Amino acid sequence: MSKLEKYFPAMTWLKGYSRADLQIDAVASFIATILLIPQSMGYALLVGLPAVVGLYASIIPSIAYSLFGTSRTLAVGPVAITSMMTATVALPFALPSNENYAAIAIMLAFLSGIFLLLMSLLKMGFLANLLSHPVISGFISASALLIVIGQVKHLLGIDAQGNNFIELTQSMLQNIGNANKPTLLLSIIAITCLVLLKRYLTPALITLGLPAALAKTLGRAGPVLVVGGTTLCMATFSLDTMGIKIVGDVSNHLPSIPFERFTLDTMIELLPGAFLISIVGFVGSVSVAQSFAAKRKEDIKPNQELVGLGLANLGAAFSGSFPVTGGFSRSVVNVSAGAQTPMTGIITALLMLVTLLFLTPIFYYLPTAVLAASITVSILQLIDVKDLIRLYRFSKQEALALVATFLVVLFVGMEAGIITGVALSLLFFLWHTSHPHIAVVGRLPGTEHFRNVKRYEVETDPQIATIRIDENLFFANARVLEDYILSLVAQHQDIKHLILMCTAINMIDASALDSLETIDDRLKSAGIMLHLSEIKGPVMDKLTDSTLINQLSGQVFLTQHQAINALTIKPEQV
């Protein structure tokens, strides 16, 4: 791979790009654009911005990612989780009705972009790994619940604001008396249609004789049909006069960025929120990208993904919109429409631009309640109770981390929830590694294999004890081995040689080295020699010059078998 391809991944597919490829990608883009328009507008409403901003967020970010990302099929744009996070972070700074609100969303996109690029530069992508399965699962379920709760105001045609579950619910209950009945009726009809279409459209199309692949793609058009149908009804019968809110006049010019509303102070206050948005967005996006890449045996480079997503977010900021990332449902639309290369992302973006410039009048009568209904239906499935049950069976501690994250996100806030979850995950991991499995091992008769004396019938020598610790040796468990060994030799006064079998040790840090030296010293003063066997290459490389190896009372053996032979056969020499 050339250097150019490394920093500009689009080269890998651009250099062999043919007219035939373009035709396939163009058709896929056309289908994708139609399906993505209502989705993008819906997420803009979710943030609390005008629907048209969702289109802004789908143009430059998509092009930036197509050129600099490494996935061939990932579609980048507004996504449910990051949109919700943007709303949560922005709300304490300004209400959506305030003109500063849009500026705050833009600043968040800008800062997320900077964070992603910085993480790429510092190779800090591994930080994303801190978001363990329980944390992500709890966070997504809580966020989905918050999103759904947040949509209820649109479904009822009322006003409600709040940073967490309690505030939102309270505000909603206060305003529920003002619910607009026609809006409520429309919402119920829309949700019913969406659920039915989602379940039965594809089978129906197949029954009608369409090829399965095409039926699957068209089967996703439920939201488009509902949005189209209701918009048509609204326009035909002027239902907006009954109090149903509609999208209304959508400006057909390009966005302007309110630079005069940006302040350094606000930016600094937005940093933690922007960091979380970028890291959660990154984790989600990379896992979606990988799931598609694996099917096609393609390769995703996480560090380059940081660049692609970082530039996409800077693009989002400079198109006056809000944070974006790679989304599962966006990408599914792309793939099932037959997208071959990232060119789809570029063409889709251009079609969005055309829509923005010339076709916005057709959205005039689109009811916001219908957009909310479509978000609600697609988001509800993210609340994953089965995962909690499965996790609980696997590990009670991890299930606790999930529940804690869920509850804190719901009742306190997003940042607090993620911090709680990560802290618990770390604590439980440390608890686990600081209670390592340690076994006294002996030789399986007639073999060179050594096994746990408690699980197998093995040969041992009362003067030689062999211990195997099934864990890395580092600060969290260094003293545990110390306790174990010193306790063992205190109980078995015959021991003259202690062999530490290092098969399962992948790393030794300074604290553990310290501990091993202490063990050696203390054994020495009790007249016992400490030997090491089966040390792995990378671990031995680090130990070579250490005081431990230089001052070790015993020897370092390549294999446990050699150790036992040397110590048993000629004990007088050792």
Add this chain to the structure above:
Amino acid sequence: MSKLEKYFPAMTWLKGYSRADLQIDAVASFIATILLIPQSMGYALLVGLPAVVGLYASIIPSIAYSLFGTSRTLAVGPVAITSMMTATVALPFALPSNENYAAIAIMLAFLSGIFLLLMSLLKMGFLANLLSHPVISGFISASALLIVIGQVKHLLGIDAQGNNFIELTQSMLQNIGNANKPTLLLSIIAITCLVLLKRYLTPALITLGLPAALAKTLGRAGPVLVVGGTTLCMATFSLDTMGIKIVGDVSNHLPSIPFERFTLDTMIELLPGAFLISIVGFVGSVSVAQSFAAKRKEDIKPNQELVGLGLANLGAAFSGSFPVTGGFSRSVVNVSAGAQTPMTGIITALLMLVTLLFLTPIFYYLPTAVLAASITVSILQLIDVKDLIRLYRFSKQEALALVATFLVVLFVGMEAGIITGVALSLLFFLWHTSHPHIAVVGRLPGTEHFRNVKRYEVETDPQIATIRIDENLFFANARVLEDYILSLVAQHQDIKHLILMCTAINMIDASALDSLETIDDRLKSAGIMLHLSEIKGPVMDKLTDSTLINQLSGQVFLTQHQAINALTIKPEQV
């Protein structure tokens, strides 16, 4: 071991205790008491309390630990680090001149005792393991420097207060003009004598024909000689009239506890400090206890140590003193005086009580500058630059954690320093485990051994790839394996079977299980089967009922050898 012995470890030595034992212990206790009196008074001054409080802290705590601790030789009482920590935590609440100051020290001892007992009850002793080698080393060096700086005011006979290095130094520089010249001269003489006696007393006694062991014990009497000599001079020539501060009237009655000054609010504010004091004290104490126990092939039970130290601290609180713990220099005194059993601790405590009740007048003329000199000389050796150099050679990251802890403790404060150090240690550990060593392995020709293809000449099959990851699989590195495997199969299109060799995997958490399922799914959709080999017993126990094993595209093999045989010889069956 009976249940009684488990909860009341003194039973193990009490039941065989003879008159001969008592004689040996009594002699050792007599020597230890003489050596410990100036030390204990010095640490009380270090806290900022009257010297006599150091005697209070040496009575009940010592008896409590002797009865409930598991070490036969550990001496519990006032210790440098915890005394310094007590001063640091207490100072923001009251000046030592204020009557509340003593109450705060007592509350800290009380809370430390509660924390230690709670940790024992909840088996949370492992939390102490978070204090990695770099954190402890940086913390001790910084504390030692702070202690020494704090003693300078006594050496110069001036006043100075401050929570950190800068505040202390500033306050000292402001007051340096008031330095008392006779005090300064006395300090210089005392330090010189202490250093010379420390170095030459033992050799001199040996030259004089004393047995080496006795010479060593008496060689520790330097501080006693200096303290005794200067006190005598002060008394004979009434030097206190020259402005040299003396200990003065020491009450010879038992302590009273100012219950009326305890408030719940203050207790709550003291919690973090008390927690740190107890955990740092515990770590120090256990390692001292173990170093002595190993020499005598005795057994230390960390959980019971928590009980012993917890009760010792409650004892310290109820004798109106300050937090205590097991100390290295206290214990050395005990051991070299010939202590056989914890009875020494009990007799020493009783001798301290006699001293407190009847002998305090002999301390009237003791100059505080001389106590400060003796602390300074013994503490200076704790500043360990060599350790930093050694650590830097072993691991740059850990050296950075040490330096960060040192600087933050020095310039910001104790809690911030420890939190910084622990956070950095965790981050570096996670960075390390999230960059695990992953190797493609092949068979050493003619053997059943499998080795890294990059290090050995091994046999491989283009259709079968075997991967060994040398790390636990958990959230911090789960996605790394995913990236590695998906990238590998994207580059080698011939692969039909992928074997994950699990020799080095000691734990798999839910995030990693998730990742393995994803890998399996993605390989499946690329037409590749995933197999597992050499899974360890405890890991397999957890996996047995998981969806991973139930839905795995390939098989689980006991050994890698079996896996290769099954997949190579009869590929049509698999």
